Amino acid sequence: MWKRDGKERVKSSGKTTAEWENTWNTEERDTVMKYEKIRKQVIEAVFEAQEQGLIKGTSGNIAVRDDRDDVIAITPSGVPYKGMTEEDIAIVDLNGRWLEGRHRPSSEVPMHTAVYRARPDVRATVHTHAMFAVIMAMDEQRELRPVTLPHCEFTPVPVVPFSLPGSEEGAQMMVEALGAEGRAVLIRNHGMFCCGKNIRAAMEATEYTEEMAKTTYYARLLGTYKPLSEEEERAVKAFLAEHMTV
Numbered sequence: 125m126w127k128r129d130g131k132e133r134v135k136s137s138g139k140t141t142a143e144w145e146n147t148w149n150t151e152e153r154d155t156v157m158k159y160e161k162i163r164k165q166v167i168e169a170v171f172e173a174q175e176q177g178l179i180k181g182t183s184g185n186i187a188v189r190d191d192r193d194d195v196i197a198i199t200p201s202g203v204p205y206k207g208m209t210e211e212d213i214a215i216v217d218l219n220g221r222w223l224e225g226r227h228r229p230s231s232e233v234p235m236h237t238a239v240y241r242a243r244p245d246v247r248a249t250v251h252t253h254a255m256f257a258v259i260m261a262m263d264e265q266r267e268l269r270p271v272t273l274p275h276c277e278f279t280p281v282p283v284v285p286f287s288l289p290g291s292e293e294g295a296q297m298m299v300e301a302l303g304a305e306g307r308a309v310l311i312r313n314h315g316m317f318c319c320g321k322n323i324r325a326a327m328e329a330t331e332y333t334e335e336m337a338k339t340t341y342y343a344r345l346l347g348t349y350k351p352l353s354e355e356e357e358r359a360v361k362a363f364l365a366e367h368m369t370v
Contacts, residue, residue, distance in 0.1 A: 200227030269351035
């Protein structure tokens with residue numbers, strides 16, 4: 125970008141610094157416009173997740189894949205969500221190479237890009253540290269079970285071991301846990317990772333997975349926990365496949 129070697133370019137071109145700055149700013153605007161759609165989708169999802177208490181501060185990350193290019197728009201690293209704009213959203217390719225954006229992309233890029241490479245059907249991914257997902261990820265159970273009908277759209281929800289953020293180990297565990305059709309995974313002592321065919325689907329998976337975790341937590345606290353049986357779960361899944369929604 126022009127700002128990295130501005131002095132050299134000014135000397136060799138004869139243009140003033142102000143003229144180069146104007147050129148750089150024009151190119152920056154063009155870049156934002158190029159991926160404006162997916163950047164806007166990420167920002168809208170960020171605000172929705174904030175509203176619902178699914179993310180806060182700088183924790184968690186959201187990404188959306190472009191319809192034409194093999195790139196994703198993803199939230200930046202260490203930038204507070206409050207006041208975040210489309211220009212803050214980073215663009216990376218499917219190998220995690222930082223292509224565009226004024227801020228470094230999330231440290232969890234490897235997990236998101238690994239899922240996109242393994243699952244062409246996935247167009248959006250959401251990773252949060254939502255409280256009840258974190259709580260239930262520490263439970264002894266190996267998966268989160270559906271409590272009510274809408275939950276069945278997103279099950280099974282397996283629990284994977286803790287791994288350091290941004291590690292290849294964590295990325296590979298996520299790919300394996302999701303498999304060919306999975307929508308949600310809990311990460312021990314960390315949170316959850318959800319995906320979908322678009323950002324709306326990924327957000328719904330996130331919202332209902334947190335609801336599933338919250339319902340499970342309170343039902344166990346009251347001693348009334350009784351999830352749907354595997355037979356009931358299969359029946360509901362068949363119903364949902366036919367009717368699309370509950």
